[in-house]
Amino acid sequence: MVNTDEYVVTPWEVKGNVNYDKLIQEFGTYPITDKIMNKIEKYTKNLHPLLKRKIFFSHRDLDWILKKYELGEKFFLYTGRGPSGQTHLGHLVPWMFTKYLQDTFNVDLYFQITDDEKFLSNSSFSLNKTKNFAYDNILDIIALGFDPKKTFIFLNTEYSKTLYKIAINIAKHITFSTAKSVFGFANHTNIGMSFFPALQAAPCFLPSVKENKNIPCLIPAAIDQDPYWRGIARAVAPKLGYYKPAQIHSKFMPSLSTEGKMSASDPNTAIFTTDAPEIVERKIMQSFTGGRDTIKEQRELGGTPEICPVYHYYEFLFEMNDTKLTEIYNDCRQGHLLCGDNKFNLTEKINLFLTNHQKRREKALNKVEDFILRD
């Protein structure tokens, strides 16, 4: 796709330059207002940069969850991962934010790994393959430092005794016609896929089922997952006697090419958590930027950080200090900062982060069972 206004956002496909304001309207979600941010700030003391920068930009019922919390009713967090490949930096953004929410509000986190979904949606994947990706991805989750006492990770195929009963209770209330209109299922779609949304909705009610009481749920996730909540979980919740799950939605971390989100299917434009320093360096050095064709032009006219993946990497993950981020922005705009130098600095930051992450990932190998739910 060329650089146009066209974009697609579904749970299985994200492409083009996403217009997030338009998406809020299309999906019927709500922008995160200053009022909500002020409320969050009350609990967190300093507001997370991803909120300030509107990387987490949209929500449903976040104000309601905060009100419940204020009244002493604790919520739990629910997020997930579709194990279709190795973890890349874009995946870490919502997970790190989830950890911040867990630490701030001191709440439980349920982490679903949809090895079934990726098996069903990808004709070339065996169950064994998605399971292997699942356990590989779990190392990255653990490496981020989640609290094992409050974090419960499960694979759908391995926790099915518990999940299946909740899923069929959900599925019974969703007609095929609804599933078709929410997800675009067609006659050639396999029937596993048409049932799967019930499984992704199930964890929204899992703690409530376990504890036999209604517990509010907050889902941090990229916005492409919204159809599951809008079309399935929130639609059936009242019928099952549960609260509708609330959500907080993020934007997508851009790829290193001109457009689109970071995607594991294009390995040169995504940085994986296991990449060696020289691989990171090569990928960043070859990245598209918002810079001019020549140094002279860059000095005279300045670059365009808004369209630059290198700048966005700082914004999403690698420069959490607002003053420093603004400095990078201004220096680029005014032509003081050249792309080569900016790339060099970013490479250093990424490699520093990855060296530590890879050590923690190694240590995670023998912690897996502390986190996994089994039934």
Ligand code: TRP
């Ligand atoms: N379907 C998601 C994916 O493909 C995985 C997932 C399951 C998820 N449950 C979730 C993501 C809850 C966010 C929140 O990546």
